Amino acid sequence: MPYTFTVTDDADENVRIQILNPLRSYNESQVGPSQHRALAVVLRDDSNVVVGGLWGATGYGWLFTQLLMVPESARGRGVGKELLRRAEAEAMARGCHSAWLDTFEFQARGFYEHLGYACFGELPNYPKGFVRNFMQKSLATGAPERTPPAVTSKP
Numbered sequence: 001m002p003y004t005f006t007v008t009d010d011a012d013e014n015v016r017i018q019i020l021n022p023l024r025s026y027n028e029s030q031v032g033p034s035q036h037r038a039l040a041v042v043l044r045d046d047s048n049v050v051v052g053g054l055w056g057a058t059g060y061g062w063l064f065t066q067l068l069m070v071p072e073s074a075r076g077r078g079v080g081k082e083l084l085r086r087a088e089a090e091a092m093a094r095g096c097h098s099a100w101l102d103t104f105e106f107q108a109r110g111f112y113e114h115l116g117y118a119c120f121g122e123l124p125n126y127p128k129g130f131v132r133n134f135m136q137k138s139l140a141t142g143a144p145e146r147t148p149p150a151v152t153s154k155p
Helices: 013-031 079-093 109-114
Strands: 037-044 050-059 062-069 098-104 118-124 131-138
Touching: 037 079, 050 079, 062 079, 098 109, 109 118, 109 131
Parallel strands: 062 098
Antiparallel strands: 037 050, 050 062, 098 131, 118 131
């Protein structure tokens, strides 16, 4: 069967779904349904305007925080902590055991560490000259997930 390859910057949702569906089917055949559900904690001002919040999803027993935004005027007042606390509580209600996220070194690594997250991976030079940090924690204990030791095979 001949194939055609197309490179594009057109983010056609229909194409994404056509790529996703067989991948999802394969994944579910291996590990079962992900139970993927969107999760948002929306922060509004007194005029009901969205000024920040948390955007993520739950699946495979994990909360993934994709976006967390606290307006500059509200930083240092517990707003970010409360956004994350509410998302984590909802994730636990959905049966999640752990949470993960990523943040740039110029963003909020220390904030997340203060809330019990630990770095499990780094992507250097993303963007150039900076590090992108991948962080996780157990929702059951509030502690970082323990990474199992690497399995090595003996010759």
